[in-house]
Amino acid sequence: MRDIITPLAILSCALLPLAGCKVVKNPDPDSASTVAAEMTDEARMAVYADTIWAERVTPTIAEYSIPFSEFKEQLAADGLDAVGNAHGLRPEGEANPWNFAVTGEGVVVEANTQSRAAKLMVDTDADGASDLTLQLGPVIRGTALRDAMPFIVFTNFRDQIEFAKLARALNDLANSNLSWPEGDLVGRSVSFEGVFTLRNKGDAVELVPTELQVE
Incomplete structure (x- = not known):
């Protein structure tokens, strides 16, 4: 007598290929995590910089x-370390240079506003020479x-490249x-607020202004 293939046997055979399968949902293209994953480092750091600028950066x-x-x-x-310990900011570790936040005013003694690295050299003590x-x-x-x-800590970021992109994004916002x-701005009075890094006492001060008024 020939074997009879029952409907139950047919159903069992049909289900065998599915035994090791796992159903995975397609990602939602509009979800925040999906959008973030598709952004470049530059774009993600620009968004983060913009998020913290008014709430944390400028208040700091x-x-x-x-x-x-x-x-x-x-x-x-008193020297660099003394003023640094009193007023400076720097990442953890004594090997890192001091950063300072300052306000001030002075007179422009030299200006280069045509370059993409535009700068103003300012005399803040009326001696005719640029101080910063x-x-x-x-x-x-x-x-x-x-x-x-x-509040910005290197270990909270993926790597040095991403960390560098954040620095660029903050500079761009400034x-x-x-x-x-x-x-011509030479001879004009200016007031400013911003930050700079100082590695050695005698180094020139190159400030990143976050506020600037030219009178």
Whole structure:
């Protein structure tokens, strides 16, 4: 007698290929996690920088700012580490340089506003010589804005590349909030607030302004 294949046997055979399968849902293209995963490092860090700018970055600068004239006096009298311990900001580790937030005013003695690395050289003590450089950008050197923020910690980021993109995004935001008149600015009075990094006592001060007024 020939074997009879029952309907139950047919059903069992049909289900065998599915025994090791796992149903996986397609990702929601509109979900926040999916959008974030598809963004470039530059885009993600730009979004993060914009999120923290008004709520955390500018309040930190305002909290720690001292007059630039006071900074200069203390630096000359007590040295870099003393003024750093009193007013400075830096990532954990004594090998990292000090960053300072300052306010000040002065007179422009030299200006280069045509370059993509636009700068103003400012005399703050009326001796006719430049005491600091205001980096107007859009190309801004350094990572002072990032490194002056005590809540920004390297280990919270994927790697050094992503961390560098954040520094660039913060510099770009600082630049986007600045404006200055057209024409020759030499001899014009300026007031400013911002941050800079100082590795050695005698180094030139190149400040990233977060506020700027040209009178």
